[in-house]
Amino acid sequence: MSPTVAYLLYALFALGGAGVYLALPRSQARPTHVAGLLLGAGAIVGGLMLLGTYVIAPSSTESSTNFFFYLFSAIALFAAARVVTHPKPVYSAVYFVAVAVAVAALVLLQGAEFLAIALIIVYAGAILVTYAFVIMLAQQTGVSVYDTRAREPFAAVVLGFAAMAAIAGRIADPNALPATALAPATASLVAGAGEAPVTPDAGAEAQAGNTISVGWSLMTKYVVVLELAGVLLLVGLVGAIALVKKKVPRDVGVDPEAPLGQIGKEVEPF
Amino acid sequence: MIIEWLKTQWHFSAVLTAVVAGVILGLVAYASLFERKIAAWCQDRHGPNRVGFFGLFGWRLWGLGQPIADGLKFFVKEDIVPAKVDKPLYVAAPAICLIVATMGFAVIPWGGVVDLDGDGQWDVRCQVASLDIGLLYLLGLGAMGVYGVVLGGWASNNKYSLYGALRGTAQLLSYEIPIGLAILVAVLMAGSVRLEEIILAQVGEGNCWYAVKHPIAFLLLWAAMFAETNRMPFDLPEAEQELVSGYLTEYSSMKFSMFFMAEYTHMIVGTAFLAVLFLGGWHLPFIPWLQPESTSIFAMLCKMAVMIGKVVFFMWLYMLVRWTLPRFRFDQLMRLAWQKMVPAGIGLAGVAAIVVYIRGSEMSLWREVALCWAGNVAVVVVAVLVSLLARQRGDRVTGRQGNLPAVPAAGSGA
Amino acid sequence: MPDPAIYHYVVLGAALFALGLAGFMSRRNLIVMFLSTEVMFQGVVVNLVAFGRLHGHLEGQVFGLFLVVVAAVEAGLALGLVILLYRRKSSLDSEAWAAMRG
Numbered sequence: 001m002s003p004t005v006a007y008l009l010y011a012l013f014a015l016g017g018a019g020v021y022l023a024l025p026r027s028q029a030r031p032t033h034v035a036g037l038l039l040g041a042g043a044i045v046g047g048l049m050l051l052g053t054y055v056i057a058p059s060s061t062e063s064s065t066n067f068f069f070y071l072f073s074a075i076a077l078f079a080a081a082r083v084v085t086h087p088k089p090v091y092s093a094v095y096f097v098a099v100a101v102a103v104a105a106l107v108l109l110q111g112a113e114f115l116a117i118a119l120i121i122v123y124a125g126a127i128l129v130t131y132a133f134v135i136m137l138a139q140q141t142g143v144s145v146y147d148t149r150a151r152e153p154f155a156a157v158v159l160g161f162a163a164m165a166a167i168a169g170r171i172a173d174p175n176a177l178p179a180t181a182l183a184p185a186t187a188s189l190v191a192g193a194g195e196a197p198v199t200p201d202a203g204a205e206a207q208a209g210n211t212i213s214v215g216w217s218l219m220t221k222y223v224v225v226l227e228l229a230g231v232l233l234l235v236g237l238v239g240a241i242a243l244v245k246k247k248v249p250r251d252v253g254v255d256p257e258a259p260l261g262q263i264g265k266e267v268e269p270f
Numbered sequence: 271m272i273i274e275w276l277k278t279q280w281h282f283s284a285v286l287t288a289v290v291a292g293v294i295l296g297l298v299a300y301a302s303l304f305e306r307k308i309a310a311w312c313q314d315r316h317g318p319n320r321v322g323f324f325g326l327f328g329w330r331l332w333g334l335g336q337p338i339a340d341g342l343k344f345f346v347k348e349d350i351v352p353a354k355v356d357k358p359l360y361v362a363a364p365a366i367c368l369i370v371a372t373m374g375f376a377v378i379p380w381g382g383v384v385d386l387d388g389d390g391q392w393d394v395r396c397q398v399a400s401l402d403i404g405l406l407y408l409l410g411l412g413a414m415g416v417y418g419v420v421l422g423g424w425a426s427n428n429k430y431s432l433y434g435a436l437r438g439t440a441q442l443l444s445y446e447i448p449i450g451l452a453i454l455v456a457v458l459m460a461g462s463v464r465l466e467e468i469i470l471a472q473v474g475e476g477n478c479w480y481a482v483k484h485p486i487a488f489l490l491l492w493a494a495m496f497a498e499t500n501r502m503p504f505d506l507p508e509a510e511q512e513l514v515s516g517y518l519t520e521y522s523s524m525k526f527s528m529f530f531m532a533e534y535t536h537m538i539v540g541t542a543f544l545a546v547l548f549l550g551g552w553h554l555p556f557i558p559w560l561q562p563e564s565t566s567i568f569a570m571l572c573k574m575a576v577m578i579g580k581v582v583f584f585m586w587l588y589m590l591v592r593w594t595l596p597r598f599r600f601d602q603l604m605r606l607a608w609q610k611m612v613p614a615g616i617g618l619a620g621v622a623a624i625v626v627y628i629r630g631s632e633m634s635l636w637r638e639v640a641l642c643w644a645g646n647v648a649v650v651v652v653a654v655l656v657s658l659l660a661r662q663r664g665d666r667v668t669g670r671q672g673n674l675p676a677v678p679a680a681g682s683g684a
Numbered sequence: 685m686p687d688p689a690i691y692h693y694v695v696l697g698a699a700l701f702a703l704g705l706a707g708f709m710s711r712r713n714l715i716v717m718f719l720s721t722e723v724m725f726q727g728v729v730v731n732l733v734a735f736g737r738l739h740g741h742l743e744g745q746v747f748g749l750f751l752v753v754v755a756a757v758e759a760g761l762a763l764g765l766v767i768l769l770y771r772r773k774s775s776l777d778s779e780a781w782a783a784m785r786g
Binding site: 073092119131135153167170213214222 | 718742
């Protein structure tokens with residue numbers, strides 16, 4: 001890739017960073033909010049398109065998957081920007097659901113069906129609902145002070161986008177990555193490099209889907225890791241229960257009358 | 271001509287989508303009438319019987335026009351949005367509920383494979399999408415379905431709604447686990463997560479329905495399904511008497527109606543799911559058109575009819591149970607899930623794994639069924655023993671805890 | 685629109701990671717901070733799957749699955765911790781825990 005394109009890309013990243021900086025919650029309401037967001041997400045999607053145009057030969061096959069890649073990238077990026085910038089935590093959680101679903105769709109486009117549905121079940125289903133649960137218990141209505149004030153927004157944005165530029169900047173090096181389009185996203189990539197998956201009955205091998213391939217891989221090559229993952233989950237389970245069952249006193253200086261959950265606190269009587 | 275066009279799977283899927291959507295929406299509308307009729311029957315009254323079709327021939331037709339009248343009523347009622355609600359989420363919640371519930375129909379195999387042109391080769395599947403992850407897709411939708419309840423309850427800015435939402439979250443998350451474990455039994459036995467292959471593993475020579483092999487797992491899934499669809503006796507998130515309808519309190523008009531439709535749609539998907547996993551889907555034994563070998567169009571229609579018949583049968587049971595069992599208390603509900611259903615589910619999944627390991631490839635059907643039954647009975651015996659033991663030790667497995675403070679009597683000055 | 689190549693996935697993953705990082709640094713609500721870490725995880729998952737496809741094997745996807753496991757454990761423990769912290773301060777503000785600042 002030519003240095004010009006690389007600098008163009010960096011400029012777009014800076015634009016995206018500026019957009020996120022503008023959109024981060026500040027004490028006074030500002031109209032630049034949505035504009036900043038659109039700027040940020042638009043800049044990154046623009047960067048992606050630019051990459052496509054300049055790096056990949058435009059002669060590559062056009063298919064509907066391309067459109068969906070850009071669509072879901074845009075959704076994921078916009079929603080991710082909203083997660084980190086929205087002043088209401090419940091909305092952050094809802095936007096994160098959008099991120100998880102969009103990422104699952106991107107993963108699905110690459111033929112990883114099982115991982116995609118695992119992402120939806122685990123992230124959107126289990127993790128996010130528990131987050132929403134806690135948020136609701138903690139703040140039913142209204143916006144807290146600490147949610148409307150970002151801490152060091154400038155430094156944070158600079159750091160984040162510098163990291164991004166550092167990662168993406170590797171692609172400015174022409175030897176870093178091959179510039180070819182990816183292999184077609186077939187339902188089943190072979191499990192393990194070069195070795196064909198040996199399914200229990202050979203008849204099913206021809207149409208072994210992604211689920212079977214991944215399952216086979218997990219149960220043969222990565223079985224020890226799988227067991228370790230199980231142990232990790234068990235440890236997490238025990239740890240979480242042990243943590244939450246502990247009784248802790250209020251800290252000195254905290255209003256002892258303050259309700260634990262502020263359910264219905266701000267609802268005015270008729 | 272039209273047959274040739276239909277021989278492409280996605281053309282067929284498009285037509286099937288339209289048909290299924292129509293049939294299901296009709297079924298959803300009539301489910302409410304059905305429910306009211308059943309309720310009336312249980313309580314020895316007539317139920318809705320006034321509305322016919324526009325006074326057609328002056329007949330009332332046992333109230334068959336009632337769903338149309340209800341629908342019209344919902345459309346023209348005033349749509350109240352309370353002043354202090356969180357508007358975007360308040361509007362989005364019913365839509366999320368209904369969309370997610372409806373998406374489930376995409377993977378349900380209605381009628382096996384079809385040979386459209388009669389050349390002995392099957393052409394299309396009578397299923398909108400034959401996914402490699404069919405079963406997991408349904409689980410994922412179940413997980414997403416929670417959001418409608420949670421967001422609706424939170425956005426309403428009402429204490430009762432929020433309590434309903436919190437109950438709903440805890441309940442739906444808890445009951446996903448026994449559902450997952452019961453599903454695991456069917457998946458282990460069939461060796462696939464494709465719904466059509468799970469059906470094929472239950473039908474034909476030397477196979478039988480998993481409800482016969484694993485009756486306890488079937489009951490477990492069925493009971494957990496009640497909780498997952500917020501039906502009596504597990505309708506705590508929307509309990510009228512306790513929470514003035516919970517997360518539905520602030521909803522009116524079409525938004526309320528969408529929640530309502532979502533609930534019935536969810537029931538239909540759930541029962542179809544149950545039929546596929548444990549009752550052989552479109553299959554009935556001894557009837558030639560309902561075997562996997564018969565692929566004519568007539569056989570497909572028969573299979574669809576059987577599938578819908580199974581769904582309607584289970585809907586009927588849902589409604590009977592509603593008027594038979596009282597509502598659980600919330601602690602009982604949670605205890606049932608975590609202390610009884612989850613351990614039983616783990617045991618049953620273990621039994622299924624052992625059966626699959628032992629049976630190899632050439633065990634006869636009778637021996638396999640006997641093995642499964644032995645495992646199921648063992649799980650039940652262990653569960654009963656454990657709960658008896660727990661009772662003997664003094665800590666009751668269900669019921670109110672003894673260590674709650676005494677309620678002071680009125681006028682005692684407390 | 686041109687075919688997405690590995691570059692696209694790298695940039696997309698990096699962008700998600702950057703957004704998550706910026707959010708984690710700048711937001712004060714403990715829950716939103718954890719949501720930001722989850723956004724970073726998503727960026728990583730995208731990259732893992734894309735590189736797995738680049739090399740034509742499944743290891744990226746399998747790795748992604750383990751990443752989901754780690755994320756689930758992390759979320760469980762983090763929520764436990766957040767609830768404990770909330771019980772002590774009645775607030776989700778991370779600045780409430782600045783007592784050890786020098």
